[in-house]
Amino acid sequence: MAIRLERRTDPDGARVLLPIGELDRDAAELLATAVEDDLAHSPEVLVIRLTHVPFCDSSGIVTLLEAHADAARLGTELVLADVGHHLRGLFRISALDQVVRIVEEPHG
């Protein structure tokens, strides 16, 4: 399943990237390019919402770390939202959650 990317703007004005699909080696380049495009708008915060990402591997972890570092260099904070149980465990084991902030979002 190839990954798709959608974009949203939250009511508070935050830019949101919504990947839909598995975040693996085949998805890495597409996500990296999308983040780059968003960073060109110099947002204060860029949210990657993982609602529709059932799977992420080490390529996905590295892609997220690099995107976070690129964003930080340009003055944007990249955060992750709606991280499910399995991904939360993966981000803890890989210590990604010590680098990238994971935000809780109200649902409803």
Place this chain on the structure above:
Amino acid sequence: MAETAHGGVRRTAFPIAGDLSEMRRRTREFLAPAAFDELREMNFVLAISEAANNVLDHAGTEGVVVLLCEADRVVAEIRDEAGLLTDADAGLTPPPVGSRRGYGLWLMREMCDAVEILHSGAGSTVRLTMTLP
């Protein structure tokens, strides 16, 4: 390759091609009848996928995934004909925080009940085991 069953052991095997999402789909399909906790199954599929990633990183080599489902455990063998896998004790410590590499074996060890790395004349094999309840 078709699924076979002998003496209560189900077995299947498929080549590691470019499309790992298809490999994961077939793996989940094979594991579906096993009495697997959902989170542990997701962890196991991730570990298998990481091992397959390593095979694909050795460009131009061939690999195969063999899955065995027994009464009390499931086993995945990821065979790499190039035999380029690292030492048996690789991945025992976590990569540094924020590292851009070195997650594969560490994740496999964290996600599975047992990880073995075997070398032979035919290449190297990563054997991942999960016990079933």
